[in-house]
Amino acid sequence: xxxxxxxxxxxxxxxxxxxxxxxxxxxxxxxxxxxxxxxxxxxxxxxxxxxxxxxxxxxxxxxxxxxxxxxxxxxxxxxxxxxxxxxxxxxxxxxxxxxxxxxxxxxxxxxxxxxxxxxxxxxxxxxxxxxxxxxxxxxxxxxxxxxxxxxxxxxxxxxxxxxxxxxxxxxxxxxxxxxxxxxxxxxxxxxxxxxxxxxxxxxxxxxxxxxxxxxxxxxxxxxxxxxxxxxxxxxxxxxxxxxxxxxxxxxxxxxxxxxxxxxxxxxxxxxxxxxxxxxxxxxxxxxxxxxxxxxxx
Numbered sequence: 001x002x003x004x005x006x007x008x009x010x011x012x013x014x015x016x017x018x019x020x021x022x023x024x025x026x027x028x029x030x031x032x033x034x035x036x037x038x039x040x041x042x043x044x045x046x047x048x049x050x051x052x053x054x055x056x057x058x059x060x061x062x063x064x065x066x067x068x069x070x071x072x073x074x075x076x077x078x079x080x081x082x083x084x085x086x087x088x089x090x091x092x093x094x095x096x097x098x099x100x101x102x103x104x105x106x107x108x109x110x111x112x113x114x115x116x117x118x119x120x121x122x123x124x125x126x127x128x129x130x131x132x133x134x135x136x137x138x139x140x141x142x143x144x145x146x147x148x149x150x151x152x153x154x155x156x157x158x159x160x161x162x163x164x165x166x167x168x169x170x171x172x173x174x175x176x177x178x179x180x181x182x183x184x185x186x187x188x189x190x191x192x193x194x195x196x197x198x199x200x201x202x203x204x205x206x207x208x209x210x211x212x213x214x215x216x217x218x219x220x221x222x223x224x225x226x227x228x229x230x231x232x233x234x235x236x237x238x239x240x241x242x243x244x245x246x247x248x249x250x251x252x253x254x255x256x257x258x259x260x261x262x263x264x265x266x267x268x269x270x271x272x273x274x275x276x277x278x279x280x281x282x283x284x285x286x287x288x289x290x291x292x293x294x295x296x297x
Contacts (some may be wrong), residue, residue, distance in 0.1 A: 002026050004028040005071040005217065006064065006071060007019045007068055008033070008054060008072070008076035010029070010030075010075070011049075012033070012036075014206050014209060015031070015033075017207065017291070019047065020044075020293070020294060021207070021213075023294075027071075028048075028100055028245060030050055030067055033049070033225075036050070043294060044130070050063060050067075053141055054096040055092055055095040055096050057098075061099060064100070067107075072100060074097060074101065076100075078092050081148035081200065086146070089148050090151045090154075090283065092151075101113065101159055101162045101275070104162070108168060109168060110170070111162070113154060115156055115160065116174055117173060117175065117199055117228070117264065118140060119142045119144060119152040120140055121143040121146075123199050124149060129197060129248075130203045130244070130251075133252055133254040134244075134266065138265075140172070140243070160223075160224045161226045163222075169223065169227075170223075171217075173225075174206045176202040176230040179203050179285075181206075181289040183286040184203075184235070186203045186281065193246060197248075199264075200244070200263030201230055202235075203230070204277065205277070205280075205284050206230065206281075208279055212227065212273070216273055225268075226268075227268055229269075229277075232266065232280070234260055234279050240258065241257070272296070
């Protein structure tokens, strides 16, 4: 029998791609979101749905205990500090992460969950600043000054606690700005360097996010590990070193990026998970790709 994976936020924009990819890979997928699409829907094979408020500890733990999954992908979150009150963003993301990751640990389930590049503190900093070193690696200090990035730092500490207490592997995926085939907003945004200076013009295709999540669930590692989900290149129309000098007035003292290099290293994901990104804005911005169809109309 195939293994079961719970995908929280599985009806969200990127969550749909993850759930669909895992179903393609042979997992039995249970999408958990705030609402249920209805019993009358025509769902694709191998996909089921549950509705739950994951900030409610009783609901989250009850659901995971009942399903007893082999793996959990926790992708549900408020994804920005600018769309809701800061306290709501922080409380929602932290409580949901605690409840879901603890529930996964109790079920002895492997975990991959959505942390963020925002945990480093660069994207939403009041004043844009350079890191000491480029490319950024997962060992870079986490120093956010906003509620969203801080919620992800706390979530990673919860992940470490869960690995210690329940001895399940947890992958904290730190996606860059997620793009969708045929809808590459980053290409338009590059007209103003300020639009992407917070993450140094990095991005990632949603299909690569989905394949990285799958790789994290299949890989043989223990404890807590963080991984970047990023494209191999940046989305600039000029060499990244020129953009850095133009916007920041200088380069970091330790700078090993040039040309179309990404500012986020994916070397660790390659080494530990045997994963590399497959997609670039150069082709994907004009691709016509049929999206995930978890729920058929």
